[in-house]
Amino acid sequence: MHIVPGDIMDCWGLCRATLIAEAQHALVWKVHARDYGSAALKLYHRADRGNEAASTRLLSLWQDRGAVAIYAEAGKAVLMEWLEGPTLGDIARDGNAESALQVFSEMAHRLHQKPTVAFDELRPLHEVFNPLFDCTFARDCPDALQRDVIRATELASNLLTSQPQVVPLHGDLHTDNVIQTPSGARVIDAKGYLGDPAFELANALRHPNGMPDLVRSRDQIERCLQLYSGALGVSRKRLAQWAAAKGALSIMWRGHGTVSAAPEATLLNLLLRAADQ
Ligand SMILES: Nc1ncnc2c1ncn2[C@@H]1O[C@H](COP(=O)(O)OP(=O)(O)OP(=O)(O)O)[C@@H](O)[C@H]1O
Ligand SMILES: [Mg+2]
Structure with a gap:
């Protein structure tokens, strides 16, 4: 069973974590964040996020073009806006x-x-x-x-x-x-x-x-x-x-x-x- 590490839950004021996707490189959880309301928490398996760490900066630069809002990131974890809807x-x-x-x-x-x-x-x-x-x-x-x-x-x-x-x-x-x-x-x-x-x-x-x-x-x-x-x-x-x-x-x-x-x-x-x- 997968559990979000307690330090991540505490540091970002998260509760009510529900696993929604098990990907090859990461797990994605729907969480409630004290400061943002509903949010998505992506927890990579590797600390370098499989060489994807720069991607959050690019997504932030593209926020006015339709990219997801990044709320916070640290080590293996990225907290972002919850997007409701089908892919x-x-x-x-x-x-x-x-x-x-x-x-x-x-x-x-x-x-x-x-x-x-x-x-x-x-x-x-x-x-x-x-x-x-x-x-x-x-x-x-x-x-x-x-x-x-x-x-x-x-x-x-x-x-x-x-x-x-x-x-x-x-x-x-x-x-x-x-x-x-x-x-x-x-x-x-x-x-x-x-x-x-x-x-x-x-x-x-x-x-x-x-x-x-x-x-x-x-x-x-x-x-x-x-x-x-x-x-x-x-x-x-x-x-x-x-x-x-x-x-x-x-x-x-x-x-x-x-x-x-x-x-x-x-x-x-x-x-x-x-x-x-
Ligand atoms: N911000 C979000 N809001 C709502 N759902 C999300 C969000 N981010 C990811 N998801 C859900 O989680 C699924 C997997 O996320 P994502 O596409 O980031 O990883 P992946 O493609 O499965 O994995 P990998 O990074 O290993 O290629 C998405 O298809 C979507 O259903
Ligand atoms: Mg994907």
Whole structure:
């Protein structure tokens, strides 16, 4: 059973903690905070918050663009505004994928239409992608997947050395990280990267979670590439290339550095085809 450490409860005047999400890197609790009322407490497993510590500063800078308000942070813990409502991923899974997509791309546009001053703690994209260049292949890794990961790695290398601009990026902007509240859509869960704006919606092509048929439909991939490149004002081809590169990186992450047969192989192949067009 998970319990919020007493010192965190005392320090921030919290009570009534209810666990609402168990994520790979963190637990999320709904709490009542003496100074704020309802709030969300995210407790990371690691003290460096999995290299995400800079993300709260970026979210604070973006508060007037729709990002969640950060109330306090210390060590592994972040206390933030409670956002009532379904994620855009939930709305899509509920049968309204089209409207979720519209709201989502408007949010991406809103985050990036004005420049954001870069700051040191953000992680450069080349650092994020570095492990991909050292990945190994399991003996039973299908040849086609191995070829695709090698091709995506070449793309990543070219993209990293030809970034037209380097800007602060949310880094994990997708439909399950946007909550539709009664007062509008709000963004959570940033990584805080620094790099090419065309990377920003690369991971969105792998979402919504739990809708593999939609995500793998060629029409849907093309539609998202058009919509997202328009929202960010970037090249469709570069966005497709980043999507393939991120797809390979995710497969590698899942295997902790070793690529083996993965359900995401089909999507990677489709993204590479889209990147070739
Ligand atoms: N401020 C908030 N208000 C309400 N619910 C929230 C808030 N922050 C997070 N949640 C809920 O918790 C879930 C998980 O949070 P979050 O997206 O931050 O982490 P994650 O993606 O699961 O984990 P990781 O950081 O490991 O990638 C969200 O999908 C949402 O349902
Ligand atoms: Mg998330």
